[in-house]
Amino acid sequence: MNARTPGFTGLSLDRADNLRMAADRIAELAAAEQARLMRLAGMEPLLSEDGRLSWDSIRELEEETELLFLGISGESPLFAPLSQNDSEANPARMMFTLLETMPAEDAALWGIARSLIIWHNRNGFCGNCGATTVPFRAGWGRRCTGCGAEHFPRVDPVVIMLAEHDDRVLLGRQPVFPPRRFSALAGFVEPGESIEEAVARELKEEAGVVTTQVRYISSQPWPFPGQLMIGCIASAESDEVQLEPTELEDSIWVDRSEVAAALAGDEAAPFLPPPPFAIAHSLLAHWADLD
Amino acid sequence: MNARTPGFTGLSLDRADNLRMAADRIAELAAAEQARLMRLAGMEPLLSEDGRLSWDSIRELEEETELLFLGISGESPLFAPLSQNDSEANPARMMFTLLETMPAEDAALWGIARSLIIWHNRNGFCGNCGATTVPFRAGWGRRCTGCGAEHFPRVDPVVIMLAEHDDRVLLGRQPVFPPRRFSALAGFVEPGESIEEAVARELKEEAGVVTTQVRYISSQPWPFPGQLMIGCIASAESDEVQLEPTELEDSIWVDRSEVAAALAGDEAAPFLPPPPFAIAHSLLAHWADLD
Numbered sequence: 265m266n267a268r269t270p271g272f273t274g275l276s277l278d279r280a281d282n283l284r285m286a287a288d289r290i291a292e293l294a295a296a297e298q299a300r301l302m303r304l305a306g307m308e309p310l311l312s313e314d315g316r317l318s319w320d321s322i323r324e325l326e327e328e329t330e331l332l333f334l335g336i337s338g339e340s341p342l343f344a345p346l347s348q349n350d351s352e353a354n355p356a357r358m359m360f361t362l363l364e365t366m367p368a369e370d371a372a373l374w375g376i377a378r379s380l381i382i383w384h385n386r387n388g389f390c391g392n393c394g395a396t397t398v399p400f401r402a403g404w405g406r407r408c409t410g411c412g413a414e415h416f417p418r419v420d421p422v423v424i425m426l427a428e429h430d431d432r433v434l435l436g437r438q439p440v441f442p443p444r445r446f447s448a449l450a451g452f453v454e455p456g457e458s459i460e461e462a463v464a465r466e467l468k469e470e471a472g473v474v475t476t477q478v479r480y481i482s483s484q485p486w487p488f489p490g491q492l493m494i495g496c497i498a499s500a501e502s503d504e505v506q507l508e509p510t511e512l513e514d515s516i517w518v519d520r521s522e523v524a525a526a527l528a529g530d531e532a533a534p535f536l537p538p539p540p541f542a543i544a545h546s547l548l549a550h551w552a553d554l555d
Numbered sequence: 556m557n558a559r560t561p562g563f564t565g566l567s568l569d570r571a572d573n574l575r576m577a578a579d580r581i582a583e584l585a586a587a588e589q590a591r592l593m594r595l596a597g598m599e600p601l602l603s604e605d606g607r608l609s610w611d612s613i614r615e616l617e618e619e620t621e622l623l624f625l626g627i628s629g630e631s632p633l634f635a636p637l638s639q640n641d642s643e644a645n646p647a648r649m650m651f652t653l654l655e656t657m658p659a660e661d662a663a664l665w666g667i668a669r670s671l672i673i674w675h676n677r678n679g680f681c682g683n684c685g686a687t688t689v690p691f692r693a694g695w696g697r698r699c700t701g702c703g704a705e706h707f708p709r710v711d712p713v714v715i716m717l718a719e720h721d722d723r724v725l726l727g728r729q730p731v732f733p734p735r736r737f738s739a740l741a742g743f744v745e746p747g748e749s750i751e752e753a754v755a756r757e758l759k760e761e762a763g764v765v766t767t768q769v770r771y772i773s774s775q776p777w778p779f780p781g782q783l784m785i786g787c788i789a790s791a792e793s794d795e796v797q798l799e800p801t802e803l804e805d806s807i808w809v810d811r812s813e814v815a816a817a818l819a820g821d822e823a824a825p826f827l828p829p830p831p832f833a834i835a836h837s838l839l840a841h842w843a844d845l846d
Contacts, residue, residue, distance in 0.1 A: 273749045281760055282799070376747030383746075387682040394680035394687070417746055421712040421783050455674075455708050455781050456667030458564045459774040469572055480771040483750040490746050492712050508573070
């Protein structure tokens with residue numbers, strides 16, 4: 265994985281968006297010999313011996329379970345069970361271990377299922393009128409049984425960025441991070457701002473850093489629960505930092521050799537880097553010319 | 556406006572995110588002499604004689620109206636009336652005329668109010684349990700009176716792109732467009748895909764075009780009702796086009812001189828361009844080296 269192909273990307277799948285409204289075609293695909301159902305235990309994927317996603321025949325599906333149509337891969341229509349308990353004891357820790365070794369395209373496919381199952385479970389009622397909603401579009405929407413309003417899966421855009429000054433980049437530390445971990449700063453894009461404006465606002469809010477220029481680098485989907493991570497590098501006016509203590513407990517400016525050492529797993533490096541499947545890792549590799 | 560400063564960007568406002576949870580501080584700001592309330596008629600801004608947004612003293616506010624805290628501009632805390640009828644007879648046509656002459660930063664400020672008012676009106680009930688919700692965070696969220704779930708304003712990421720081949724770019728025509736209008740193709744980013752993957756998918760779905768490379772150019776917020784428009788240029792493998800007729804009724808490949816003529820308002824140009832405040836316009840100006 266590098267800046268051009270961050271984690272959760274590289275999936276080769278025909279989402280066949282044009283079939284989603286054709287309930288009869290979806291039923292045909294689900295009945296096909298080659299149809300496959302993603303194996304999940306709660307929200308966790310059950311992996312094969314070689315660490316790939318594993319699949320059941322669609323005939324294993326329990327009668328009352330709604331189907332999510334993921335798309336067509338080669339000859340196989342792929343589905344996930346939509347009616348699914350989405351509770352997780354410790355989603356981050358459990359999944360982050362699996363994701364260290366899962367191929368990025370498998371992670372992306374599982375990520376679609378995860379994002380949509382959680383979205384369905386949190387949108388059983390209509391925001392507009394409070395009546396119950398039911399799935400439609402083969403799992404890619406919900407329709408209100410009261411007012412008829414249609415609701416679509418939510419994707420929240422988030423900017424994530426390295427501030428750069430004098431050949432060093434700024435990393436921050438959140439209190440929830442494992443020991444020694446530092447990573448790129450990040451925040452949700454708000455209504456009424458561009459990507460570049462969100463980057464500048466977040467760096468100012470979280471670290472008191474004034475931005476003079478923003479370069480987009482790459483992006484990735486992030487299924488915890490459904491973000492679009494937009495990776496940027498921002499030029500900073502100076503290396504003075506004033507942390508917002510409710511967001512970050514510490515920060516560090518690192519140079520290219522320190523980033524290279526950290527990404528190589530060198531224990532003498534000044535920080536533990538973000539995991540390889542996170543776009544913060546790809547951003548650091550890109551900045552240090554390692555991709 | 557050019558690719559670096561598309562419409563709806565360039566707003567200089569301290570959103571003062573850290574104050575939103577401090578209800579007493581927000582009340583102080585609203586009581587200040589310099590506090591200002593955006594003048595709206597329905598969702599339409601009431602403009603001053605010089606075409607700028609106009610503002611009331613906060614004392615004009617009706618007792619029962621909830622306030623949205625926009626932020627602080629210079630010495631003035633800015634607010635908008637949150638409890639507002641968001642019905643519009645013909646939002647696009649009415650506003651698109653005003654937006655032709657409104658400064659981009661005023662459009663951005665009005666856009667925040669528009670996106671949030673509509674979001675509040677569509678989220679009076681909790682998706683999780685169906686109970687009623689009430690505003691909190693100075694208008695930047697709603698909290699459920701039943702299960703306590705917190706809900707935050709939605710921003711939908713959308714990719715909008717020119718496909719480029721052999722020094723020409725592809726534009727498409729939707730049936731709802733005014734006569735002769737062609738514009739960039741666009742579509743919502745779905746769960747489980749990056750910006751680059753969404754660009755490639757949409758070009759394939761809508762026009763049968765195979766993408767070999769994607770370059771990010773710029774972005775803008777779009778308050779109809781709340782999108783983040785992500786502008787890209789994609790390299791196309793060929794200029795063969797197969798339109799999806801439910802999406803586009805026509806398409807056209809145009810060269811730089813044709814784009815320049817269209818953006819200059821030349822009636823002999825082969826198409827009517829998108830309006831100046833739309834990022835499709837900025838993308839065309841950027842591609843034709845006019846910005």
